[in-house]
Amino acid sequence: xxxxxxxxxxxxxxxxxxxxxxxxxxxxxxxxxxxxxxxxxxxxxxxxxxxxxxxxxxxxxxxxxxxxxxxxxxxxxxxxxxxxxxxxxxxxxxxxxxxxxxxxxxxxxxxxxxxxxxxxxxxxxxxxxxxxxxxxxxxxxxxxxxxxxxxxxxxxxxxxxxxxxxxxxxxxxxxxxxxxxxxxxxxxxxxxxxxxxxxxxxxxxxxxxxxxxxxxxxxxxxxxxxxxxxxxxxxxxxxxxxxxxxxxxxxxxxxxxxxxxxxxxxxxxxxxxxxxxxxxxxxxxxxxxxxxxxxxxxxxxxxxxxxxxxxxxxxxxxxxxxxxxxxxxxxxxxxxxxxxxxxxxxxxxxxxxxxxxxxxxxxxxxxxxxxxxxxxxxxxxxx
DNA sequence: GCCATTTGACCGCC
DNA sequence: GGCGGTCAAATGGC
Numbered sequence: 001x002x003x004x005x006x007x008x009x010x011x012x013x014x015x016x017x018x019x020x021x022x023x024x025x026x027x028x029x030x031x032x033x034x035x036x037x038x039x040x041x042x043x044x045x046x047x048x049x050x051x052x053x054x055x056x057x058x059x060x061x062x063x064x065x066x067x068x069x070x071x072x073x074x075x076x077x078x079x080x081x082x083x084x085x086x087x088x089x090x091x092x093x094x095x096x097x098x099x100x101x102x103x104x105x106x107x108x109x110x111x112x113x114x115x116x117x118x119x120x121x122x123x124x125x126x127x128x129x130x131x132x133x134x135x136x137x138x139x140x141x142x143x144x145x146x147x148x149x150x151x152x153x154x155x156x157x158x159x160x161x162x163x164x165x166x167x168x169x170x171x172x173x174x175x176x177x178x179x180x181x182x183x184x185x186x187x188x189x190x191x192x193x194x195x196x197x198x199x200x201x202x203x204x205x206x207x208x209x210x211x212x213x214x215x216x217x218x219x220x221x222x223x224x225x226x227x228x229x230x231x232x233x234x235x236x237x238x239x240x241x242x243x244x245x246x247x248x249x250x251x252x253x254x255x256x257x258x259x260x261x262x263x264x265x266x267x268x269x270x271x272x273x274x275x276x277x278x279x280x281x282x283x284x285x286x287x288x289x290x291x292x293x294x295x296x297x298x299x300x301x302x303x304x305x306x307x308x309x310x311x312x313x314x315x316x317x318x319x320x321x322x323x324x325x326x327x328x329x330x331x332x333x334x335x336x337x338x339x340x341x342x343x344x345x346x347x348x349x350x351x352x353x354x355x356x357x358x359x360x361x362x363x364x365x366x367x368x369x370x371x372x373x374x375x376x377x378x379x380x381x382x383x
Numbered sequence: 384g385c386c387a388t389t390t391g392a393c394c395g396c397c
Numbered sequence: 398g399g400c401g402g403t404c405a406a407a408t409g410g411c
Binding site: 170 | 401405
């Protein structure tokens, strides 16, 4: 990928902003060790203030990233679409097989090499269950294939609204050989449709009750008017929110309820866009759904956590309660992006355990969120 | 009849 | 040439 001079300047600016964010995170973390167990209120307020500052800083970073993206991507829909996809869709031809042309359907190339790609690991509580993990979105299965060396076939899914709205999102679901309760779900492309994201927990409950595929479940969407602000939302989670940071002693690696005393205090829990699926602007791609949310993508994750992640490579988040499932899912997407592809995040809650891994298919991702110096342990290295 | 799933075949990439 | 990803006809359920 080549960048113009403007992009260089922009990237320089971006790096500066991110450095500010890192410094603020460091400050925030500096406040934390003294507060072992319970934070005194002033310290809490301080953390909150710094966290707020972090949000602003990273919000700026996102804005700069977008500007860079617009400068040399040029497309309104982001950089994820490879040239072939954009151009072919522009051709507007009907999708028919043609020996002289690459196979396409409605502008979507058969091979989506350039689309962002990331993997989640879903763990179901009961390995004997037959259903596939649900992420709250609506998918349509279009294929299944036996994969060499794998005991279980791989299922291919695409967005239900692919035809209606041209949504390019696809996913591949494969049951793990090693652990029958684990599903590797590889997502590719982001949802451009406007479907309402169901709450996985609801879907799971429906699956339990009805014994059918979770996708058959319907869930009442949260209305935008119900979007709480940060404080309100934290209050709504504080009694059953726990964050475990792998690699740290248990005593310091989790908090419950009001005990927002360690590095987790910096994590500004995500609030899912009530307008549907999680916006994925942290990758500089996609757009917030119309009427979407008041959050800045950067507010989803605190560099305090991201930094820790970059060092430890692993952490898990448990979110219990009625809102736990969707938040955990979305948090994972954000955290995984913010901690570079080398980090893995695992999310445990009653039914599913999520693990997120990002692939280095997308160079922009590295540029925006990679930690080339601090997290050089990524197995993918330079893409 | 509509829609989702299944499954064999086709085709691109490595 | 083999493998993986997608297509599209066939099939089944509602």
